[in-house]
Every structure is written in C-alpha cells, then in structure tokens.
Amino acid sequence: MIWHPGWWIDPVIEKDLLAMWNQRHAQAEGLGQVADVLVQNIHLAKAGCKALDLACGRGANALFMARAGLKVTAWDLSHVAIERLTAAARAEHLSIASTVRDVITEPPEPGTFDLILVSYFLDRELAPAIAKALKPGGLLFYQTYSRAAVTDDGPTSDRFRLDDNELLMLFDSLRPRVYREERLLGNTEQGWRDRAMLVAEKG
C-alpha cells in the first residue's frame, strides 16, 4: 500500500482531527485500496447480508462489498470522504447508505449488522460495541497495522498499531475463523507483513 508523505501524522497531535481527515481525503488520489482481509475472505459473507464499513474513508471497501451484492452502510467522520464515496457509488449505480457519522460518539447499535468491516482504524474502546453490533452468526472483518513491522508504512504512534495478537484479545467474545499476523518471522522480504487481519464469527 502506498501512502502519501505526511499521511500518517499522528492524529493525537493534530488540533483539529476533522480538518485533518478532510484535507487528506481531498488531496488523496483514488478511493483507496480494498483491504486484503476482504478480498481474501468475502466468500465467507452470507449472500446479500447487511454490512457496515466503519470509518470507511473514501470507500474502496464499501464499493467492493456493494459490487459483491451486500447491502452496505458506510460511516466516516469526514464529509469529504463521504462525498467522494457517494459520487463513486452513484457513478456505478450502486446503492450504499453512506453517512457522515462519528463512530466514537455514535457507535453502531447492538445487533444491527451481519458483517462489520474495519480497515486501518483503531479505537480499542470501541471493540465491545463493534462485537455487540453484530447479529448472531455475524462476521467481523478487521485489518490494520501491527507494531512489529518491516517497513515504516503506517502511523508512528503505537496507539494506532496493534500489539502481538491484540485483535484476538480485543474480540475474544467472537470466534476467530481467519487470523494472520506474520510479525518478523522468517524471510521478511516475503509474505504479508506489518499488519494483522482477523475474520471472527459471533456465536
């Protein structure tokens, strides 16, 4: 994944988080990249199920799920991101319920989604609400940066990077079905590095 220089300024030190994200989304080319966790595991999703892309950015993942026939809701704090996603969905004649929403102050309601996708967004205190928001049998798809990394991609602060096996711990109320975190094992020039992915099922 290629990131623009300065993309990962630590949000903690930003005075205005919303202005920062709006600016980044206005300057970025394209709609972002579809997360590997989604590309590799979309076949696990129930056909036509109700999916949420939480902190969706410009919506590459939401569009991917909509193209796969899922009923997609997409939320982000940034109105610029939501405008770009809405325009892209309209251009493809895809129906996506894209809304500006602060997911920290307004997390998803309990038992409302069959699938929740979180890609490159990490707020540990939100994990219980995300797990609760899944319907029984629902699936969480999560992918973000890990602290063990071979490149300097991604945020500099550990606050926004996962510790060893942390996704499994944050979502220990769910049953892991797919988990990948290679850390610094073996030949670090190969493999899927710098990140962790989890697909987990609500019992």
Ligand SMILES: C[S@@+](CC[C@H](N)C(=O)[O-])C[C@H]1O[C@@H](n2cnc3c(N)ncnc32)[C@H](O)[C@@H]1O
């Ligand atoms: C690194 S981007 C990832 C975007 C997208 N998920 C992707 O993988 O391309 C993080 C996103 O989180 C959004 N965000 C940050 N804080 C948020 C909040 N409190 N509520 C909703 N979205 C938030 C930002 O606007 C940004 O689009």
